[in-house]
Amino acid sequence: MRNNFEHIIFKERIFQSDIFGDQYREYFDENSSSAFNNPLFEDIDVLLNSILLKYPNLTTFQKDILVKLFDAFNNIRTQIDPNRLQSFEYCFNNDEELLLYRSTESGLTNIIINPDECVAYSFIGKNTNKRILKFYDSDSDFELLSLYFFSY
């Protein structure tokens, strides 16, 4: 958990975003800090820890990817519309894959973290035939993957 001073610095940084600074100010005025869609980065830490605690059998690869993704989620906050930072869900499936997913009016987005060596990103449009499936490894650009994740 980071301290209040770091929160203040972080808020100042995202307020300075040319594109979304005003929207972040509104966001902080209107929302509490208990939900993930509030751009306070302590929420991301809490969520990351809760996933790690809920699924103690994650592989080292899955934990490493998860940390990289959550770092990227934090870093992209000044680049995207805060309204896009909607809470997402997560689960563990029978193939021992950890899923982070968002279901919106646009469609279903998944980040699928396999037990070893591979991460998949999938988007399936709800009212269109749009579909995307991409694969990543541990050296991939996770900020780009995060932008994809929050882009629909």
Next chain:
Amino acid sequence: MTECTLGYIPERLHTNDKPLIETFSIGEFLYRRCRPEEIDNPFASISISELSHNRSGPEGQDISRPEDVLYSIQLESELQYHTDKVVCVLRIETLTLEQKYRKQFEETKNDNIYTSIMELLHDPESCMYPHCVFRIWVNDVQVTLDNYKENLKKLNVIRNSLKEELAFMIVKKIISQDSFPNIQ
């Protein structure tokens, strides 16, 4: 094909001497018995080793209704109808020139190339004529429940591609039990 001995299965679903229909139609529906959450996110719950469906029938031939997939056809079971499940509807979007559903996926792992084929086959059961199945091969070995862990489970790219293909086919609606007042 043996005769259907389950009295609660409607006669129209008995296979008897009806022919195998090897071709499919674009827009034909597949009905799958599933838990409601499977439609919310197929990646979370689709099991690639269990892919039975009922088909609606090629154009002009309605051979089943959505709710028919909720009938149990297990001889040794007393369960007649799966009241805890809903019907997930898939739509066939693409076919080969021969009007068959066949998809191929590849993955290179440890310098080995793996080729997977997914085919949809009409597979009538004596009490369920519209029954069909997605059958999957990896390098010419059919994927089964027994070999799944040593086979497809190790191929992350192919497995996720298969799931994505199935997830894309799902029509975004659930047909619930309440829609079938005549069957309980």
